[in-house]
Amino acid sequence: MTSNLFEKLPDDKTKEHFEDLITANNVRIERIVSYGQKSSEDFWYDQSEHEWVIVLAGNGTVEFNNGQKYTLEQGDHLTIPAHTKHRVSHTSTEQATIWLAVFYSD
Amino acid sequence: MTSNLFEKLPDDKTKEHFEDLITANNVRIERIVSYGQKSSEDFWYDQSEHEWVIVLAGNGTVEFNNGQKYTLEQGDHLTIPAHTKHRVSHTSTEQATIWLAVFYSD
Numbered sequence A, B: 001m002t003s004n005l006f007e008k009l010p011d012d013k014t015k016e017h018f019e020d021l022i023t024a025n026n027v028r029i030e031r032i033v034s035y036g037q038k039s040s041e042d043f044w045y046d047q048s049e050h051e052w053v054i055v056l057a058g059n060g061t062v063e064f065n066n067g068q069k070y071t072l073e074q075g076d077h078l079t080i081p082a083h084t085k086h087r088v089s090h091t092s093t094e095q096a097t098i099w100l101a102v103f104y105s106d
Helices: none
Strands: A017-023 A027-034 A050-057 A060-064 A069-072 A076-080 A086-091 A097-104 B017-023 B027-034 B050-057 B060-064 B069-072 B076-080 B086-091 B097-104
Touching (some): A069 A076, A097 B097, B069 B076
Antiparallel strands (some): A050 A076, A060 A069, A060 A086, B027 B097, B060 B069
16 A cells, blocks of 8 residues: 555656656656656746656756756755656666656646 | 655644645545554544555554554555545554545545
8 A cells, every 4th residue: 555656766767757756637647757858958848737756766856947956866856846847867877767746637 | 837845844843744745536634743643442444545655754553443564664655445444553652644635436
């Protein structure tokens, strides 16, 4: 009945892995595992839901289209309001970066 | 714009500390810091919302009123459906236990 967020990391390090932990009507909780991946240069996420995200291992940089950049280390969390364009400009190439993201609407 | 979940731990170790990180209509994200506290013997949480909870430091035991007990170590997560009576029967007395809880409705 319990699972561990740091275990069963995906083997394939050539891509990023997204796994839903909870899907309900109003909330989705997702584990993201990155192995050095970043968004394409011209790619911006433009999400209809708010996102609260925390880095629990590794590190990753979130860039907003107003130029602001935040590098999240273990424990750092950030809220990304809906339709706030952003991309991931860097993730650690030395270790797995484990993100926990909660998507929710108003 | 970022905060760190593992920093600014409360000084007062004689009680448990609850801090809302996100409050929206349909979701609430909370950090709980326990210093060995546990629920009273005859106390059961009976919540109107579902709860997804993960332990990110220390350890804690969640007991359900059907007798099941789960000790959560770092990274372990558990879903507690609404109105599933439960209590915290133990938290670490050796270090702070940091819980991250997401409360949501259907």
